[in-house]
Amino acid sequence: MAAMVGLFWVTPDAVYVGSPPNALGICVRLTAEGLEAADPDNPRTWTWAGLRSAVVEDVPGHNPVGRATKALGAMISAAIGADYLGEGPPEMTLRLETEEGTHEVIVHAAVAGYPAEEARLSQDLLDRFVAGTADPRAVEAWGREHAVEGTPEPRAREALLHTWAQR
Numbered sequence: 001m002a003a004m005v006g007l008f009w010v011t012p013d014a015v016y017v018g019s020p021p022n023a024l025g026i027c028v029r030l031t032a033e034g035l036e037a038a039d040p041d042n043p044r045t046w047t048w049a050g051l052r053s054a055v056v057e058d059v060p061g062h063n064p065v066g067r068a069t070k071a072l073g074a075m076i077s078a079a080i081g082a083d084y085l086g087e088g089p090p091e092m093t094l095r096l097e098t099e100e101g102t103h104e105v106i107v108h109a110a111v112a113g114y115p116a117e118e119a120r121l122s123q124d125l126l127d128r129f130v131a132g133t134a135d136p137r138a139v140e141a142w143g144r145e146h147a148v149e150g151t152p153e154p155r156a157r158e159a160l161l162h163t164w165a166q167r
Helices: 068-078 116-132 137-149 154-164
Strands: 004-005 009-010 015-017 026-028 034-038 044-047 051-057 092-096 101-108
Touching: 004 137, 004 154, 009 137, 015 137, 026 101, 034 051, 034 092, 044 101, 051 116, 116 154, 137 154
Parallel strands: none
Antiparallel strands: 004 009, 009 015, 015 026, 026 034, 034 044, 051 092, 092 101
């Protein structure tokens, strides 16, 4: 079982930006050390200390019309790496700034749309990870203890994002 909190897919074993690994293993994993882009053709890693910024762009917005069907389809598509009714899961861009320049990584969204406040709080949390003022291990620890319970309610997700930003 897993939980979605903001832009993060949290399992007892890992934390992902966007969706969990698809059938090919493509994903972006968040760790205490940094970010890992798992891609059979081009695996890459960045340490938090080596990043100047990490920004998730093109985040699909929350749309209540047809939300349940679209969300289920996007999650299934992301998890199995297949198309859902002719469309793959929505894509986001993770733009990373380092001393060497800009790197872009495609991240599959776990749902058809994210609530705006959760997306903003998730970005704030990523900013704090890069700045070293928050610790990704707080998210990992929560996942080990609570991810099996599933996705919390919206207010609880926002509270978690605030709490993680303070650790």
